[in-house]
Amino acid sequence: MYDSAKTIEDLFEENDRLKQRIKELERSESDHCLAERALRNSAERFRSLVEATSDWIWETDYRGIYTYASPKVKDILGYEPLEVLGRAVTDLMPPGEAERVAEILAEHLERPKPFQRLENINLHKDGRIVVIETSGIPIINEWGHLEGYRGIDRDITRRRKAEEGLRATFKAVPVGLSIMKDRIFRSVNQAWCDITGYSDPEIIGRSTRILYEDDAEYERVGRELYPEVSEQAIASVQTRHRRKDGGIRDMVLTAALLQSEGSSLETVVVLEDITDRNRKEQDLRESQQFLRTIFDNTHDAIVVHDAEGRILDCNQKMLEIHDISREEALESSFLDCFPAEDSPGELQKKLWDRVMKGESFQFEQRARRLSDGSTFEAEVAVKRLVLANRPLILANVRDITQRKAAEAALREREETFRALVENCGDGIVRFDRNHRYLYVNRFVIEHTGFPLSPGEFIGKTFEDVGFSREICDEGHEIVERGFVSGEIIRHQFQQPDGLWLDVIQIPEKDDSGEVKAVISSARDITERKENEALWRVLFQAAPLAICAVGEDRVIMRVNDYCLRTFGYLPEEMVGRTARFLYFSDEDYRAAGEALYSTQYAMKELRMRRKDGASIWALVGRSYLDGTSDSGGSIIVFQDITSRKALEEQLRQAQKMEAIGQLAGGVAHDFNNILQAILGYTNMVLMSLGTEDRHYRKLKEVEKAGEKAAALTRQLLAFSRRQVLQLGPLDLNAVIDNLMKMLRRLIGENIELDILPGSALWKVNADRGQMEQVLINLCVNARDAMPDGGRLSIETQNAWLDDGVCARHDGAKPGRYVQMSITDSGCGMDPETKSKIFEPFYTTKGKLQGTGLGLATVYGIIRQHEGIVQVDSEPGEGARFKICLPVIESSEQELFEEETVLPPGGHETILMAEDDAPLRFLTEEILKMAGYRVLAAVDGEDALRIYRGHAQEIDLLLLDVIMPRKGGRCVYDEIRAVHPGIRCLFMSGYSEDALHTNFILTSGLKLIQKPFKPPDLLKMLRRELDGSRSEASPEDRRVPGVSQRASA
Known part of the structure; x- marks a missing residue:
């Protein structure tokens, strides 16, 4: 590597290695010269490099005192190297900076570590500020101790001033600018902060995501903007930013690439708020659209x-x-x-x-x-x-x-209107402010009697025309009222000649609302006034409740019949809405819907009298003038309370008839079944001793059968389909005979009072049925007094007039015997009282009553052509009144007590029964009693047997209802050839073969199924012996009827 390419750090490291090498050479005498030469070469290279660099190279000891300074110190700070040596690093700095650097220096001297590009401020020898960027490494000796620092200082004063100028420009530019890396804010200017509402500290270091409404918009901008920036170095996109205060603004982002490192991009972004511009453009478009819309829709x-x-x-x-x-x-x-x-x-x-x-x-x-x-x-x-x-x-x-076309039509209408006004049957006049005529039609000309043409009326007053003073004064008053009020005025008055006029004043106003003329229309209503007088007479004389009501259903007028119907005085009805005539708001509302939904309406409604009583009325309504324009109506009430009561009685009778038909339909077959059960059970019981182990079990079977038979008879009784065997009956005797039973029945905690009427008339009744009525009513009273009380039974003669009988279907005025049963029990509310005679209705708990007791009472009394009344209030007890018509015959009832079982006999009996088990049972009963029996399977078979044994047969025992021919037909055919033949009929239910309206035909004998063998034998013996004496109360009861009934 060339020396010029080496860094200061490389030179320092190489120098250290040379020093180490020199020390090694010193140990070796032979290497001494070599080491010395290498050291000189290295020092020369180091000196050449130091002198060639533009930076100042320095060394300090462990205290921070300069021990070496390269010649470049003079170019940077103006000092000679010797002037620097021996001075502390902080001696060349301003006081404030010296304190800051001293703290940093102390930290590095205490814990030696390299440092790079630390900025500090130094003072030039001439007093100028010089910004230095310094880097250094610690010098560690062979013992690991810090000897000092060696480093290099670079003058960055000019660069820093350029950066500050650039920063000031960046901050001051009025366009939003930001520098970001990978969409993370590194710097923003004030304009950016103003646009977004965020301050500089709030946004630096945060993602640009905070400015977007949602992730989708943030990702869209990322997809559209930055790939293009990466390729084209600059790109723009429109988006919407959310300000810090939540406001949404339209923006244009323009991003320019600063530098890229792989996928990382550093960009400068220009932010332009175009919200106002977009709004103006939108306003312009809307304005253009608005004007175009108006343009196109004129x-x-x-x-x-x-x-x-x-x-x-x-x-x-x-x-x-x-x-x-x-x-x-x-x-x-x-x-x-x-x-x-x-x-x-x-x-x-x-x-x-x-x-x-x-x-x-x-x-x-x-x-x-x-x-x-x-x-x-x-x-x-x-x-x-x-x-x-x-x-x-x-x-x-x-x-x-x-x-x-409209103008032509208007001209035509004006001509038509003029023709109508000229030829109408009313007088039409137009007056000005001074009450002068502006127009009169032909009617006025013809009916005023003045020889004036229409043109001669114009401009004249009433006086000018020649009207009387009285008419002039009234005319001026009416016209002036039209000008003063500015409203439509209607007025009726009668002229001296008796003519009635209905005058309507209509103000004619100008654009300012001032009345400029009054149009008057006068109509001759003399005939109508006469009709109204007639109507008032009819209104008062009508036998119906009539009232006139206004549009708001306020009563304006009532006739006398209406006052009597509802029990009010005139001042108590007139001026009030009709709400007080109804029991509830719902009734009032429903009546309004029914009566006011059409022009004419009629409805049956339940109304309320002043005393609180309820009446039924047939209500009719019609508008006063035949249309809804007037708003007023005439209401007519017809009291139909009595008719509704009769309808209710008819519905009750029809209900009883329907249930009776149902009961009768099952009674025949059901009683045949019970006859077999009770007959065989009774025969077995007679053959067993009371100590037999099966005796009690069979007695329970017998009791169950008797209860079923009693239930069937109750069904027939309340539906009035039980065949009655009527005769003169003293109700006092019936009560007296039942005294012991009644006392046991009601219990010791109820006090029983008997109040028999003196010289009591006799009634035509079935004794057994009357006993049934009395028992049922007493049981009902007992159940109403669970904690004890008082029960009284009272009889008396009574006379029922037309008024009483009218409230009870089928009742006839005349003499009656009244039996009253009164208790001190819990009483009944109106709803319960209205249902007590309905079959199967009961106030008792489940399985505690059949609901047939009072229904049976009602059926029996109505079948006897009597009436039943009940009076009761909650907590006040109840009173049942039974009224039975008196019998006019003086025939007396005779009672016989039979205390022994009836004897049998050896006579021949023709017995006809279509039910095989019953036929075998009856035949066995008769044979066991010693009778000779000829058994027939139906009516035709009975006639066939009779024709073969006519001289042998002593009595006929016939079932009433049989296939091919019934028992009554068989009897009538045999009696035609043998008038004296005796006959006893058997029936579980008979429609009309033996009775008229379920009252047994005189001379016929009937035993009702199911019956006990002794009862059958008693009646057979009586018929065979020809006895005319009456049976005891026990015998007179229909055989098989239970002596206790459910209330």
Whole structure:
């Protein structure tokens, strides 16, 4: 390596090696000369290099005292080398700098280490400031101790001044400048900070990502800008930056390459804020678009021509009128739109010349459509303009075809209106401010009686025409009110001759709103006034509640019948909205929707009387004048409460009828099944002793069967399809016979009071059914008093009039026996009370009641043509009133107590039963009693057997309903040939074979299924013996009916 290519550090290292080598040579006598020569050569090379370099080379001891200074020190600091030796490093520096460097020097002397390019300020011998860049390495002896430092100083004063000038320029330039490396800020000027809002410390060392709205924009700029900078050395891109305060600005970035090292780029970037420029450009575009939009959307066609009349531009309306494209329009001229045939060509030329001289014209002319040559009426305004020293002609063209047509139509309407005003049936007059006539129509001329023509009225006052003082005064007052109020005024008055006039004053105002005239219309309403008087008479005399209401449903007038219907005084109804006639806001709203949705409406509504009572009304509404213009209406209320009650009774009767049909449909087959179960069970029980181990089990089967039979009879009873065996009955005796049972039934915690009526009339009733009613009502009362209470049963004679009977379907006025059952229980609310007679309705818990008890009571009493009433309030107990019609016959009921089992016999019985198990059971019962039995499977079979054994048969035992022929038909055919034949019918349910309206036909005997064998044998024996005595209360009950029923 050449010496000139070596660095100072290389020379220092080589010198050290030579020194080491000299020491080695000193150890060796033989090498001494060689070492001395090498040392001299090395020192010479070192001296030549030191003198050749432009830098100052120095050495210090371990205290920082110069021990060597190269000659270049004089060029840099002005000192001779000897003047420097022995002086401290800091002696050549200003005081402040000397202190700073002393701290650095102390650190390096304490912990020796190399240093490079440390800047410090020195004082030239002549006092000038010299900026030095110094580098040095420590000198370590063979013992590892610091001997000093050896280094080199370079004068960078001129470079530093250039850098400071460049930096000042960088900072002061008004364009945003930054120096960055790999998009990391190294330096920014003030303009950059002003644009971005960041200060210098906030941005230096940070990525340019902080200036972008999102990563996508940051990456886009990176992709588009820096590859081009790398290739072209300079590039630009538009982007959007986010300022520190969050504001978004439009920017142009221009980047120039400073240096590149592989993929690393150092660039200077110019930042230009173009937000305002973009905004101005956008404003300009929007302004142009705004003006163009207005230009294209004006009502008139706007056309710009050159001096020769060629079209240079036009708006959208021009294209629409002519139905052409813009290109077609730009190929046309003014004369194409207004051809010479509509006006002389010379006239057009003169007009054009005058326009070119600056005159403006507006005229109407027929124009020609450029698309098809058709013409239309046009209003044209032409004016000369000069733009950019270029004369232009601006033409506004308006299609006035419709306006022309409208003007013609207006003239026609005016003529029509004038004809209507002249010939209408009202007097039309127009007055000025001084009440002078400005116009009168023909009606006024004909009906005032003055010999004046229409023209002679004009300009005259009431007095000038000749009206009476009374009419003049009233006329002036009415007209003046029209001028003063400025409002439409309606007034009715009667003239001295009895003529009624309805006058409407209409103010006619000018543009400032001042009344300049009053138009008066007078109509003869004498006939209407007479009709109104008649209407008022009818309004009061009508047997309907009528009221007149306003648009807001405020009552304006009511008739007397309306007051009586709702129980109010006139002042309590007039002036109020009709809301108080309804129970709730929802009812009021629903009524409004129903009544006001059409011109005429009718609706059944529940209304409220003053006393709070509810009534049903058929409500009709109609507008007062037949239209909705007046807003007023006439409301008519017809009280239909009684009709609604009858309808409810009819619905209840229909419901009972439907359930009765259902009950009857199943009763026959169900009772046949129960007959077999109970019959065989009873026969087995009679054959067993009470101590038998199966006896109690069979008794439970029997009880279950009896309950099922009772349930079927209850279904038939509440639906009034139970066949009754009626007779004269004393209700006091019924109550007396049931006393012991009732006391056991209601329990010891309920006190029972019996209040029998004296000389009680007898009723035509079925004893068993009446006992059923009494038991059910007592059970119902017991359940209403779980903690005890008082139950009273009272009977009395009563007379029901038409008013009472009208509330109960089928009831007839006359004598009745009333039985009242009153309890002190929990009572009932109105909703419960309205449902208690419905089948299966119960207030008891699940599995605690069938819901048939009171329904059964209702069915039985209604079947007896009686009525049931209930009075109850919550917490006040309940009272059930049963009213039964009195029997007029004096026949007495006789009761027999049978305490022994009926005896059998040896007679012959013809038995007909279509159900095989029942037929076998009945046959076995009869045979066990000693009877001879002839069994038939149906009616035809029974007749066949009878014809073969007519002389042997003592009694007929017939099922009512059988295939081929029923029991009643069999009986009637046999009785026709054998009138004295005895017969007993069996039935689980009979539709109409043995009864009329479910009352047993006189002379017929019936045992209802399911029955017990003893009951059958009792009735057979009685019929065979011909006994006419009545059975005991137990016998008179329909066999199989349970003595306890569910309430």
